[in-house]
Amino acid sequence: MTDIIDLSLVETDLDALADVTGKVAVLITEEGGLDPAGRRVNRLTRGALARLGESSGFSDMKTGTVKTLALPAGLTAEEVLVAKLGKAASIEDARKVGAALAKAKGKEALTLCLGSHRRAAEVVEGVLLRDYAYRAQRTGDAASVPRGAVQVMVTKPDALDSAVADLRAVASGVFLTRDLINAPANVLTTESFAEQMTALGDLGVQVEVLEEAELERLGMRLLLSVGQGSESPSKVVVMRWEGGEGAPLALVGKGVVFDTGGISLKPAGGMEDMTMDMGGAGVVAGVMHAIAARKAKANVVGLIGLVENMPSGRATRPGDVVASMKGDTVEIINTDAEGRLVLADVLWYTQDRFEPRAIVDLATLTGAIIVALGHENAGVFSNDDAFVDTFLSAARAEGEGAWRMPLGPGYAKLLDSRVADVANVGGRWGGSVTAAEFLHRFIKDETPWIHLDIAGTASTKSETAFAPKGATGWGVRSLDRLIRDMLET
Helix, strand or coil, X not given: CCCCCCXXXXXXXXXXXXXXXXXXXXXXXXXXXXXXXXXXXXXXXXXXXXXXHHCHHHHCCCCCCEEEEEXXXXXXXXXXXXXXXXXXXXXXXXXXXXXXXXXHHCXXXXXXXXXCCCCHHHHXXXXXXXXXXXXXXXXXXXXXCCCCCEEEEECCHHHHHHHHHHHHHHHHHHHHHHHHHHCCCCCCCHHHHXXXXXXXXXXXXXXXXXXXXXXXXXXXXXXXXXXXXXXXXCEEEEEEEECCCCCCEEEEEEEEEEECCCCCCCCCCCHHHHHHCCHHHHHHHHHHHHHHHCCCCCEEEEEEEEEXXXXXXXXXXXXXXXXXXXXXXXXXXXXXCCHHHHHHHHHHHHHHHHCCCEEEEEXXXXXHHHHXXXXXXXXXXXXXXXXXHHHHHHHHHHCCCEEECXXXXXXXXXXXXXXXXXXXXXXXXCHHHHHHHHHHCCCCCCCCEEEEECCCXXXXXXXXXXXXXXXXXXXXXXXXXXXXXXXXX
16 A cells, blocks of 8 residues: 655754755745744745745745745755745645645655644645555556655644544545555456455454355345456455444445446447446545544444456346345346446445444446536435535535435436336436435435445546545545544544
8 A cells, every 4th residue: 555655743943944955845824924934944045935925926826836945045955845824724725735735845855844833734634645646556766756754843743643643544544545446457356455455454444255155145136247247256345443332334335346337338438447436445445444543433334345347248238137135126227337236235235234323335336427516526415414414514624525416206216117126227317316316225214325426536637636646535534524523523
């Protein structure tokens, strides 16, 4: 797994600033004000920071941009990185500043002067999240580009220590999710994915892997129908973190390690991106890692259905009728609408076995949600207003875009089948909603439930504020916050 950057907290040492190597970062307020470290750097650079603060270039700076003073006189450091961040800055602004500084530092070591800034923790969070690169498939020099350490100078490092420890834990979960989603399908198979989840036992997570024979005995024929055309065995991984009391919160993830579409074969163009169709399972894995790493006082179960959707002589055909674990029969009209089949069985099993207080499922489920919301927001569907409001508040607090979408019997009716209890697709219109309604059918009436369609947010073609292009890790932070808000307060 990609390691979190080497980051340390130290007490501000004004005398040491002249001899710091690598890069130094300081903050200037909107009014051009500097903290003691900034004033010391300003004196050492003969007023360069003050001049910058008074310039039109500074007044035009947007939050999340960085100005660079190269080879500053009076300092050993190669560069001084300057960011604008006022004392009344928002949490999100502080995170963006940290991310921008992490990007600007490159491979060099960084001394980040935060003093007593009230948003110091959020700046550090931005640094941790942005200092990431997936290099597992590179060779030679590209495989191990140096990542300079970050030293954070603050007035009271002890007061920030516990907050930063939790931020490290959550960032490590985000990085695990990114690594899983970025991995190619010949590397991240159903078997290797399950093996990586077994390694979470080192953090205290109880992990069990259900193999095909057990899945058949349980009646998970929808899930098995998706994977039966592949040489890779289908699996369900069950992860339990028991750090609290009472019924657990359940997280369920779609883990299609590669999706050709099956017999309903996808076009060749862009099919290489279907390595990310296990994104929902990747987020569940990242959350379980995060809460275990920070020793969350909560009971959480995470279940992921791992399959590969391939065409072969054994593959499910359009028009086949398959019985679910629940007992409902499903007419599989389109084998490329496979993720909902995987989730249906795992959702039912989760409720039967664990009787959770609430359940959240995550899936890169539909292209329709990208048409509706682009890459800025995940689609959120729920049968419980209070539960979904708690989640949406958590997502807002973490700056992860999420937008509630509708459900209703009119959409569910579009899934009527001529030959079975339900069809797996409902036609062209409202595709993300009918997919959610299919899953809704497998939620027991008394169970609060949220479905997150993360097809647009799990991986992007361009970089975001907190991640390079590729996997974003969207959802790990929001769900970790949800767990704190629901179970740990």
